[in-house]
Amino acid sequence: MVACLTSQHSSFHRITIGIMSLTSFLRLASTTQCAAFVPKSLMGPSSRMKVIPNSRWLSRVTVSTDDDTPWKSKYQNKVTVGDHTFIADEPPSIGGMDMGPSPYDLLLGALGSCTSITLTMYAQRKGIPMEGVDVKLSHSKIYEKDCAECVQKDSAKAESKKKIDHFVRTLKFRGVDLTDKDRKSLLRIADMCPVHKTLESDHVHIETKLHEEEEEEEEATSMETSLKAHKLTTFAGKLTTLSAGFDIRRVLPYHKKRSVGPFIFLDHFGPINITESAPMDVGPHPHIGLATLSYLYEGAILHRDSTGAERAILPGEVNFMIAGKGVVHSERGNAFDLGPHLSGELPKTSHGLQLWMALPKESEDQYPCFHHGEAIALYTDSTSVKATLVVGLANGVSQSSIPIDDRLGNTFFVDVEFDKQGESFSLHQIGLGTEPVEIGIYVSTGSVKLDSGFCNVDGDNSEGETVLEEGNMVVYQLGGEDDIVDIASWIGKLTAESPDTRIAILGGTPLPEKRHMFWNFVSHDRQKVRDAAEAWEELDRSVFPPVVNEDNEDSIPLPSRRKS
Numbered sequence: 001m002v003a004c005l006t007s008q009h010s011s012f013h014r015i016t017i018g019i020m021s022l023t024s025f026l027r028l029a030s031t032t033q034c035a036a037f038v039p040k041s042l043m044g045p046s047s048r049m050k051v052i053p054n055s056r057w058l059s060r061v062t063v064s065t066d067d068d069t070p071w072k073s074k075y076q077n078k079v080t081v082g083d084h085t086f087i088a089d090e091p092p093s094i095g096g097m098d099m100g101p102s103p104y105d106l107l108l109g110a111l112g113s114c115t116s117i118t119l120t121m122y123a124q125r126k127g128i129p130m131e132g133v134d135v136k137l138s139h140s141k142i143y144e145k146d147c148a149e150c151v152q153k154d155s156a157k158a159e160s161k162k163k164i165d166h167f168v169r170t171l172k173f174r175g176v177d178l179t180d181k182d183r184k185s186l187l188r189i190a191d192m193c194p195v196h197k198t199l200e201s202d203h204v205h206i207e208t209k210l211h212e213e214e215e216e217e218e219e220a221t222s223m224e225t226s227l228k229a230h231k232l233t234t235f236a237g238k239l240t241t242l243s244a245g246f247d248i249r250r251v252l253p254y255h256k257k258r259s260v261g262p263f264i265f266l267d268h269f270g271p272i273n274i275t276e277s278a279p280m281d282v283g284p285h286p287h288i289g290l291a292t293l294s295y296l297y298e299g300a301i302l303h304r305d306s307t308g309a310e311r312a313i314l315p316g317e318v319n320f321m322i323a324g325k326g327v328v329h330s331e332r333g334n335a336f337d338l339g340p341h342l343s344g345e346l347p348k349t350s351h352g353l354q355l356w357m358a359l360p361k362e363s364e365d366q367y368p369c370f371h372h373g374e375a376i377a378l379y380t381d382s383t384s385v386k387a388t389l390v391v392g393l394a395n396g397v398s399q400s401s402i403p404i405d406d407r408l409g410n411t412f413f414v415d416v417e418f419d420k421q422g423e424s425f426s427l428h429q430i431g432l433g434t435e436p437v438e439i440g441i442y443v444s445t446g447s448v449k450l451d452s453g454f455c456n457v458d459g460d461n462s463e464g465e466t467v468l469e470e471g472n473m474v475v476y477q478l479g480g481e482d483d484i485v486d487i488a489s490w491i492g493k494l495t496a497e498s499p500d501t502r503i504a505i506l507g508g509t510p511l512p513e514k515r516h517m518f519w520n521f522v523s524h525d526r527q528k529v530r531d532a533a534e535a536w537e538e539l540d541r542s543v544f545p546p547v548v549n550e551d552n553e554d555s556i557p558l559p560s561r562r563k564s
Contacts, residue, residue, distance in 0.1 A: 063088070073097035108137045108167075114195035115169065121393075122189045124400035129177040130186065136170040167199070227490045228455040229439055229476035233257050236472045237268060237442075246272060246280065251442055251473050253517070260440035260475055261508030262357045262408045264290070264515055264522060268444060268471075270351030271298060280333035280350045283554035284547045287323035288532045289364045289515075289522040291357045294319040294331075295375070295390055295415065297444070297502070299350035302338040305329035306545040309370035312341035315352075318390055320371040320402045324359070326532065326543045327368035330550060353444070353504060358515045360407035361524040373401030375415065384419040392508070396429045410437050410487065411508035418446070418496035425494050427453075427505060431487040436479040439492070439507040443468050446501025450474065453492035467497055475507075519559055533558055 062080040075090040076099050088103065090096030101109070112135040123130040141163040171190060173183055190196070198204060233256055237249035252259065252266040274280055280301070294301065296315045303319050304310045306328040313319045321329060332338055335346050359366075378387040378395045389395070391402045392412035404411050410431030418425070431437050441450070450466040454476060468474050478490055494503065513524040521532040535543040537558045546552045 073099050076100070104139055108139055111167065111169070111193070111195045111199065112137050114193040115171075115190050118193040119171075119186055119189060121398055122192075123186065124398050125404075125406060126185070127403065128175075128182045128186065130173055130175045130182070132174040133186075134172040134174070136172075138168045140166050142166045227478075227486075228453060229478040229490065229492060230455045231466065232438070232475045232477050234466070234468070234472060234474045237266075249471055252440075254473075257475055259358070259510065259515070260473075260506060261438045262411055262511055263355055263413075263440065263506055263508070264358045264517065265354075265356035266442065266473075266504075266506075267354040268352075268442070269354065270349065272350045274299065274333060274346070274348055274350055276335055276346075279335070279338075280331075281554075282331040283556050284328050284330045284550065284552050285520055285556040286326065286328045286532070286536045286544045287321075287520045287522075288326050288528065289323065289359055289524075291320060291322045291359060292329075293355040293357065293391065293413070294352065295355070295413075296350075296352035299347040299352065300333070300338060300342060301350070302332040302341055303329060303370070304332070304337075304547050304549060305368070305370060306547055307368050307370055308548040310549060311370070311372045312338060313372070316375050316388070318371075318373050318375055318402050320373070320391070322359070322363075322366065322369050322371075324364065324366040324368045326535075328544045328547050328552075328555075330547050355413070355506070356522070357408070357411070358511055358522055360405055360511065361513060362407065363405050364523055364525075364528070371402055373399070375399075378414065380425060382423050384423045385425050386417040386419075387425055388415040389413075390415055392430075393432075394427060394430050394505075408511075409509045410435060413504065413506040416494070416503050416505065418448075418501040419499065421496055421499050421501075423496050424451070426491055427494070428491040429488050430478075430490070430507070431509070434479060434486060435509045436477060437487055437507060437509055439476045439478060439505065440473055441468060441476075441494070442473040442504045442506075443470050444502045444504060445470055446499070446503075447497040448501055448503050449495045449497050451493040451495055453490060468503075 063077050064080075065077055073089045073096045075096045077088045079086055079088050079100075087100030088106065089099040090102055091098050096102075115135050116133055119130070119133050122128070143163055169190070171187065173186060175182075233254075235254050235256065237251035239247060240250050241247050246269070249268040250266075251268060253264060258264065272280060280299075294303070294313055295318060296313055298315060300312055300314050301319075302310070302312045303321070305321060309321070311319065321327065333350060339346060376389040376397055376399055378389055378397055380387050387395075389397050389399050390413040391399050392404055393399070393410070394412045394414050412430050414427065416425050430439070441448070447467060447469045450468065454466065466474060478487060494505075511524075515522055515524060516526045516529050518529050518533060521529045523529050523532075532543070534540075539555075
């Protein structure tokens, strides 16, 4: 991400932002060294903002006058933000040498980058065709009576001669297909930027303390203040044979935990040996009220459905089918169907995950559709660890090619591979807001240890570490009715206990209503499930059209129904 910073060195500050990192500027604007330059509008009388030990947002910033530069300004500071180091300084007009951006430049950078990122995430989530955004900002001191748009919170103050901090933010949206409605929506969302809210808040307090006092407090309270996800349950996937030579491990639903966030179904299949005489073929079958998600570790599968979609999926890709009110699809691995879609030979092995996500009740009757996309690589600290975002939001990255219903919120699925024992991966920013989130961790191969960020409470209420073996899932909850937390500030660390470990981390905010499930049919309304079963049994093509480009002769019949 790139930022272009320009400033006029006087009482007026101006900055231009393209697409840039929010986190660094947000942390920097929170440091004590910059506090003297932060507008007094941040200092609400009835508010508090306290540095929490081990907080991801605040503890990574250090500002120091110690700098080994051979020649420097008398106001020059070395700023360290995580792995990044740069210089802050003042302009020559007030005695500096302009060796780096000024504190006000950095404050404007926090506001501008936060605005840009907020708009980008919103546009991706809503499917708005915004190709980019430029944010221009300026800051000056003016008399409140001269500000026509200012909210007069205190009439006595307004009549005084005190000046206020006045920020001007100008947005330029890029995108040839943007409509006036899109621009109005984006303009409204700009005010939702967290830094914007902080600047206008009356609920902020900056606490300054001596370093020795902070060290003592951190040592005494670090365990108490660290945000942790609490364990709900641990269980093993059930080995099941679907057909000759086709064994799967069914992880969800589990009788004590029917779902994890919106995910109501998880099958782990393979590795399965594929031959011409025994291909992996699943004939036409129906779905309602859910979205299917296919993700391969090895092999290739051809998807066809009744909407006319036809697409092969390879490792690193995602197939996402929204069933809505009714769809029929097949999954083919034979040479006749799959072969023309591949550039090389037919794979000899098939291995991967099949998941279902329950749709919000408002979306259960939507028309079916299909999406195909590439999984997105996430940053890791080691070349021996590979992390991939399959769907949703995690580690500050949003998967825009696979659309997730807004009402599902905070949904994510991350694939992590560890080549070596002892390597670690940190999961964070799995959502926004304070709604509780469930986190499921499934071990496809190897074993993994749950480290910091996880409260591993056993049956005797003692805390201990959890080591999860192959074929097992553990489910945690972050936040709840009596535990309101900032979901974005949580960090969970996972460490491989054996080489060649691979895990799936998935979850989201649980749906508010119970889901009824029979075979491939899911709904909040039991009657819809019954109606769908009858329609498939009668092969009612008005509800379940045939798969396009297939004869549909090997359609899978409805299994025996339980009395309901």
